[in-house]
Amino acid sequence: MNFRTTFPIPTFQQPLTHSQKIISVGSCFANMLGHKLGERKYQILSNPFGIIFNPISLFHLLKSALLNKELDPILRLETNGLHLHYHVHSEIKAGSKELLGKIIEEKLSATKEYLTQASHLFITLGTSFVYKHLDSGQLVANCHKQPAKNFSKRLLSLEANIESFEELHAILLSVNPKIQLIFTVSPVRHIKDGIPENQVSKSLLRVLSHQLSSKFANVHYFPSYELVMDDLRDYRFYQSDLLHVTPMAEDYIWEKFENAFLKEEEKQLNQVITSIQKDLAHKPFNPDSEGHQKFLKKLLLKIEQLPESLDFKSEKQTILNQLNTHEKR
Missing domain, CATH: 3.40.50.1110 (SGNH hydrolase)
Structure with missing residues (x-):
């Protein structure tokens, strides 16, 4: 039994890209x-x-x-x-x-x-x-x-x-x-x-x-x-x-x-980006723990593997600041 009325939405012929x-x-x-x-x-x-x-x-x-x-x-x-x-x-x-x-x-x-x-x-x-x-x-x-x-x-x-x-x-x-x-x-x-x-x-x-x-x-x-x-x-x-x-x-x-x-490749890229955004929003129980520092390094590597055209400058700097603060202690 169907409890919803769905309808098709045509695929747009001029898709969006991150370069636009x-x-x-x-x-x-x-x-x-x-x-x-x-x-x-x-x-x-x-x-x-x-x-x-x-x-x-x-x-x-x-x-x-x-x-x-x-x-x-x-x-x-x-x-x-x-x-x-x-x-x-x-x-x-x-x-x-x-x-x-x-x-x-x-x-x-x-x-x-x-x-x-x-x-x-x-x-x-x-x-x-x-x-x-x-x-x-x-x-x-x-x-x-x-x-x-x-x-x-x-x-x-x-x-x-x-x-x-x-x-x-x-x-x-x-x-x-x-x-x-x-x-x-x-x-x-x-x-x-x-x-x-x-x-x-x-x-x-x-x-x-x-x-x-x-x-x-x-x-x-x-x-x-x-x-x-x-x-x-x-x-x-x-x-x-x-x-x-x-x-x-x-x-x-x-x-x-x-x-x-x-397009499918854009959707896949967006999945990686939203995953990174969720990681960035993560609030650690202990920011100085070795586990969190490893997490930050992996996250930084994940960002650096993205296309250079994507603007993650502020996010990268925030991660680097946290890593540097930990190293100085």
């Missing part, structure tokens, strides 16, 4: 993907502007980066002694507007560098709902807990999302014609909008992804949303808030992602 640059942007699910890739030593830029939920704000940030365009200063604000910007997440903050401007400029510059060189751009969409800042008349990515009277809320139309993406797509192809774009819809539910409203929101994002992947040869879709909603389909795969998925669900989605985007 990759960028992952969008909702909090983009962070998960960036974290998994970063752990395995891929060259990944993950959510440089913090979590961004709606497509228009996300496309606007990417276009601003590519065009060397400053984010509108009128959307800066100061609250509780901190300077923020309505176009980015609240994790991007500073003690002065000058420092905030410098931080955002660096984020835009780093994003442009990756966009012009990346082989893959992963875009995770979270919601179709967006807030308009009434004083400026602009759509914002984050309200930063400011009074609701300062904003109006609405549902983005499919047409507006497509138009915004097409502008981004044209600019991106002019600087990086080989880049592959992969859309995915976040399985995290936005029930503050309402359960029926969340379904409408997610449906618009799914239709947007479908239409763009049907129209553009370099745009594709990965079904993370469907893996949770139609395959796992059980609250045991959600955290206690019943909104965010558990690490077990994330690992399951990652396994499907690996099968779709990685």
Whole structure:
């Protein structure tokens, strides 16, 4: 008897390798993907502007980066002694507007560098709902807990999302014609909008992804949303808030992602890397014991046998520091 509904995910024709640059942007699910890739030593830029939920704000940030365009200063604000910007997440903050401007400029510059060189751009969409800042008349990515009277809320139309993406797509192809774009819809539910409203929101994002992947040869879709909603389909795969998925669900989605985007030799290499990461996280009962020193030497040898292109400099230095400290005693 079968208790689950599974479905095949096609193998992606342009697989990922450690030699490529990759960028992952969008909702909090983009962070998960960036974290998994970063752990395995891929060259990944993950959510440089913090979590961004709606497509228009996300496309606007990417276009601003590519065009060397400053984010509108009128959307800066100061609250509780901190300077923020309505176009980015609240994790991007500073003690002065000058420092905030410098931080955002660096984020835009780093994003442009990756966009012009990346082989893959992963875009995770979270919601179709967006807030308009009434004083400026602009759509914002984050309200930063400011009074609701300062904003109006609405549902983005499919047409507006497509138009915004097409502008981004044209600019991106002019600087990086080989880049592959992969859309995915976040399985995290936005029930503050309402359960029926969340379904409408997610449906618009799914239709947007479908239409763009049907129209553009370099745009594709990965079904993370469907893996949770139609395959796992059980609250045991959600955290206690019943909104965010558990690490077990994330690992399951990652396994499907690996099968779709990685060749067998890449998956085997990743197994070695994750094994090393687990060893690095090991906390010994007695760091000065001979047994632990042998363990460190074996671990160092294991790292040195990896391809030189993988960046394990900080990990190697940490091991060497522990070995040197033991020898001096």
